[in-house]
Amino acid sequence: MSAPLFVEPMTGFNDDLSGVERPVAFEIPGADATAQIVHSLAKWKRVALEKYNFSIGEGLYTDMNAIRRDETLDCTHSIYVDQWDWEKIITAQDRNLDFLKETAATIISVICNTQDYLNTLYPALSQKYTRDITFITAQQLEDMYPAMTPEMREHEFTQIHKNICVLQIGGKLASGKTHGNRAPDYDDWSLNADIILWSDVLQKAVEISSMGIRVDEISLAAQLETAGCNNRRQLLYHKMLLSGKLPLTIGGGIGQSRLSMLLLEKAHIGEVQVSVWDAATLRECEAQGIPLL
Numbered sequence: 001m002s003a004p005l006f007v008e009p010m011t012g013f014n015d016d017l018s019g020v021e022r023p024v025a026f027e028i029p030g031a032d033a034t035a036q037i038v039h040s041l042a043k044w045k046r047v048a049l050e051k052y053n054f055s056i057g058e059g060l061y062t063d064m065n066a067i068r069r070d071e072t073l074d075c076t077h078s079i080y081v082d083q084w085d086w087e088k089i090i091t092a093q094d095r096n097l098d099f100l101k102e103t104a105a106t107i108i109s110v111i112c113n114t115q116d117y118l119n120t121l122y123p124a125l126s127q128k129y130t131r132d133i134t135f136i137t138a139q140q141l142e143d144m145y146p147a148m149t150p151e152m153r154e155h156e157f158t159q160i161h162k163n164i165c166v167l168q169i170g171g172k173l174a175s176g177k178t179h180g181n182r183a184p185d186y187d188d189w190s191l192n193a194d195i196i197l198w199s200d201v202l203q204k205a206v207e208i209s210s211m212g213i214r215v216d217e218i219s220l221a222a223q224l225e226t227a228g229c230n231n232r233r234q235l236l237y238h239k240m241l242l243s244g245k246l247p248l249t250i251g252g253g254i255g256q257s258r259l260s261m262l263l264l265e266k267a268h269i270g271e272v273q274v275s276v277w278d279a280a281t282l283r284e285c286e287a288q289g290i291p292l293l
Contacts, residue, residue: 003062003085004044006035012235013047015040016183021070037067042186043237045087046214046249050240054247059088064253075268076206076258078275087251095191095213095248097167101135103250104165104193107209108133111197115263125265127200134161137168138179150179154196158205162198169194171226184223185232185241187212201265208259211252217242268292 006026007013014023014036023036038044041064048060064085071079090099112131119125134157141153148156158164170182170189182189192212196205215223220241224230232238240246257273266272268285270292277285277292285292 001048001060001062003041003064004038005065006037007044008033009036010235012185012232012237013044014038015042015186021068024067024069038064039066039068039081040064040083040186040253041085042087042214042251042253045085045251046186046246047237047240049087049089049249050246054089056089056091056247059086059249059251061086073278073281075202076261078257078269078273080257080273080275082256082273083253084256085251085253087249089247090213090250092216092248094250095188095216097191100167100191100193100211100213100250101165104135104195104211105131105133107195107211107252107254108163111208111259111263118263122264125263127262127265129163129197133163133165133195135165135167138166139168139173141166141179142173142175146175154205154207158196158198164196164205166194166196168192170223184215184227184229185220185238186214188215188219189223190219197262199262201267206258206262207255208262209252209254211250213250214248215241216248217244 016039021039023039025034025036027034041062045060054060062085064083066081068079068081071077073079109131112129115129136157141157145153145156154166166179168190169179169192170187172178182192194207195209195211196207199206220238224232233242257269260272261269264272268290270277270285271290274293282292
């Protein structure tokens with residue numbers, strides 16, 4: 001399906017990710033409106049499934065493009081975001097960790113199929129991912145590495161297991177901290193996941209997909225309260241969800257450029273996408289013979 005590059009703020013369709021990112025906004029004089037460049041499509045996809053009369057077990061995927069102006073620039077992050085976005089209608093019985101794990105395992109299998117094909121085209125490629133994915137919760141990671149930051153925990157665990165899936169991100173852990181800040185109104189914090197792969201080239205863990213079973217009326221209300229975001233109840237998306245007008249869904253996004261750089265064994269995301277980089281990055285890449293597009 002075609003995906004929106006921008007949405008109107010009052011719909012509540014845009015996502016604020018960790019809650020601090022500023023959307024790129026502009027006026028549309030002909031429509032007497034203001035629009036925001038999307039951060040992600042999690043909410044829009046769910047509304048689209050309802051609008052276009054999809055049924056249980058059916059879903060959509062789309063080629064998503066976005067701008068995240070406040071992104072920290074490094075070898076795996078750009079202000080330009082490109083994802084294969086997908087969303088599927090599920091039943092109430094599907095809202096469980098086993099269903100989430102099965103879906104994550106399917107994504108890993110598809111990635112491995114793609115890698116097998118690429119390796120026949122380019123025999124020089126050496127890294128090999130397996131279809132075995134190791135699941136671990138954010139709390140288990142904290143228990144294993146209590147003195148580390150969430151990023152360091154993911155690095156240590158992925159270095160050992162290569163393909164991992166971190167579950168239940170967003171809620172407070174036993175320490176009182178979170179594994180990562182997540183918006184309260186798309187993923188259910190008890191039923192979401194990040195798929196992370198190890199890069200031999202970068203010698204680091206790289207997240208390639210964020211996904212989750214989406215909030216229902218109960219979890220949305222609880223997470224809005226926890227996050228101090230009850231004011232969002234007045235937005236169109238939230239009204240639709242709280243009144244039971246939206247289907248139960250699971251969905252996520254797979255980073256196109258990030259997955260491409262991993263499978264092609266590149267050292268910088270700028271080798272597979274065009275973006276804007278700071279002067280220090282340009283100098284360093286040039287000195288190391290890394291061609292940025």
